[in-house]
Amino acid sequence: MKTKFIFVTGGVLSSLGKGLAAASIGALLKARGLKVNIQKLDPYINVDPGTMNPFQHGEVYVTDDGAETDLDLGHYERYLDQPMAQINNFTSGRIYHSVITKERRGDYLGGTVQVIPHITDEIKNAIKSVAQNDEDVAIIEIGGTVGDIEGLPFLEAIRQLRGELGKDQVLYIHLTLVPYMKAAGELKTKPTQHSVKELRSIGIQADIILCRSEVDLDQDIKSKIALFCNVDPDAVFTAKDVRSIYEVPMALYEEGLDQKIAIMLKLPAKNPNLQSWENLVHRLHHPGPKINIAIVGKYVDLRESYKSLHEALVHAGLESEREVELRYVNSDSLIPGGNVQQQMSGLHGILVPGGFGSRGIEGKIAAISYARSQNIPFFGICLGMQCAVIEFARNVLGLRDADSQEFSPDTEHPVIYLMKEWFDFRNNTVQKRCQESNKGGTMRLGAYPCVITEGTKAYEAYQTREIMERHRHRYEFNKKYAQQFEAEGMIFSGLSPDKSLVEIVELENHPWFLGCQFHPEFKSNPMRAHPLFREFVRAAGLAG
Known part of the structure; x- marks a missing residue:
């Protein structure tokens, strides 16, 4: 035919x-x-x-x-x-x-x-x-x-x-x-x-x-x-x-x-x-107990900006038999040391999504600090993971000037930085990035491999050692600081095959605290929730 x-x-x-x-x-x-x-x-x-x-x-x-x-x-x-x-x-x-x-x-x-x-x-x-x-x-x-x-x-x-x-x-x-x-x-x-x-x-x-x-x-x-x-x-x-x-x-x-x-x-x-x-x-019409999850982002005034994210949380709720109630929180409205506890009250989980630019970053970091210190399940995606790294460096490692080169090019502690070059496993070539400007520089776009460490929250979710996930970003974790982070309880549970790029971080001694450099929401499905979203929602359900 x-x-x-x-x-x-x-x-x-x-x-x-x-x-x-x-x-x-x-x-x-x-x-x-x-x-x-x-x-x-x-x-x-x-x-x-x-x-x-x-x-x-x-x-x-x-x-x-x-x-x-x-x-x-x-x-x-x-x-x-x-x-x-x-x-x-x-x-x-x-x-x-x-x-x-x-x-x-x-x-x-x-x-x-x-x-x-x-x-x-x-x-x-x-x-x-x-x-x-x-x-x-x-x-x-x-x-x-x-x-x-x-x-x-x-x-x-x-x-x-x-x-x-x-x-x-x-x-x-x-x-x-x-x-x-x-x-x-x-x-x-x-x-x-x-x-x-x-x-x-x-x-x-x-x-x-x-x-x-x-x-x-x-x-x-x-x-x-x-x-x-x-x-x-x-x-x-x-x-x-x-x-x-x-x-x-x-x-x-x-x-x-x-x-x-x-x-x-x-x-x-x-x-x-x-x-x-x-x-x-049938499952949509017969939801389970309700849990409250916050999406702390910069573009919350247009919900379509987080469409796949929203749907991935719905999918996870269906699979975990929980009704996910989403609270969109504008990160610009969060004042470090001010109104964070008030805005985050009654939550069972906090998710910080991706984005670009410096606006609203301190609000995101404040929300992550609250999730970490109050043992609230946390999920950071792309920029959300990078903000989690910055928060940990400042408040746990004591590197007060820690930042991303995206927001502070001259920071003394660039825990997130722009790599000059990186190896692309999809076509076995070395990709070079433009250091002079964020605009037009090479991004990591599309699916890239990640190797997961057994015995971690990430492995518990995926139940496999090797995964492929989709990326859309320029900046990476600076592995120069890896030993300092590991010494204080941050686990690098997902790495690129050559171990040069950090793909997943998580914390010891926390109910569920995980950040990933990729965008797992793009691979979620109503019939089959993404493993990381499923486990995040389950952890939030236990917190509820």
Whole structure:
């Protein structure tokens, strides 16, 4: 069977949940035994979100091969339980960069380079790249909202593909909003009608309309939308608000969405095996005792900045039979020696996540000091681990000037520093870093190996000696200070294979105090919590 393509577009407004819809469709089709791949096309001009402010774009998701991508790829991995890569996320910036590079190289033989056909051809090549391994279905999510000027080349490209691939090979699904007007007590279909009209004006007729709504759409409303939007009467589906994002696949299945897709694309008639999703929803509806965990971060005003982190804690709660109540604490608001105890009261666990820059660092260090001294389970991730090292150096080793070179380049005790070079085990090469500037210097991006010491909390979690975890950082622990740390009870329980890089630290004589240089949240799954998150939540549960 040739690969079938499903294109998911959105209208009326942003943040309707195209990524969740695309991921849920992928999960339903994969449950039918189909081989599925999925891709996000983002219209913004940035080459990738790696340099974007988390307040603007939310979390930067990192894949095994080191791609910095849109956070929707996290949904894709979690729902399909398969790794994403560079080919699963393209932006306008990346597309235009490729075309301009070809033009400079002379690939177009002196011809005039235009949006059509050159940009649209590049987009089509990107789309086809996710169907190179005999996939049965490729799902392509188009970022942004229909009507956005920057999204037009992508919409034109997917319009062209139906003509090139054939009608039976392409399906257009349009996600739109059907608002419920409480004052009038009725649903309004006009925004959906206008959104579909906008899509049709550029040559795309939606085959299926997915209606985001607070309430269920009755058959009369669905028939009205079908009539005015020129789709089959049974091709209008409710995407009703649910309590948890992990209820979406089952909600769409109960609407019959996957069955309609299978009919329209002539997919094999197989009933999906959704037992694991049914079990997951059951666990969501029957949570265990509640525990309170704080996320002490710099970007807490936009929760999307910590999307994978949030979900990893939910996964760990499900597996540990605990209901995790999250308290987001702005590290800028914490005053060392001041309000820390007040803000941290009633907590069963404290997590300090990653980030960049000096803002809010002293608040993070104060929270870590409280967790260490009060025997509260602590989990530090990336920058959180580095802050734990700084806190320990200052308050246990007595190195009052201890700091990271990221925040204090001239510190007397750079316990966290910028290595001039390091060995990349993935391709057996030495990577060099730029010392002069944080910007543009080589980062450790993607999956790298780590060797774990037996008899440690880390080994207790993983139950294996060798792991691969994803990184996104420049600074490392300065091993010049290793003996001082070990003498006072800090254990380096995870190291790179050549022992040059510290990957995991933990403390003796503490209920659970662990920091890791990598980002374990990127490898957590609703059906299978990440080992470190699972053990952290279990420790917090015991503290509760």
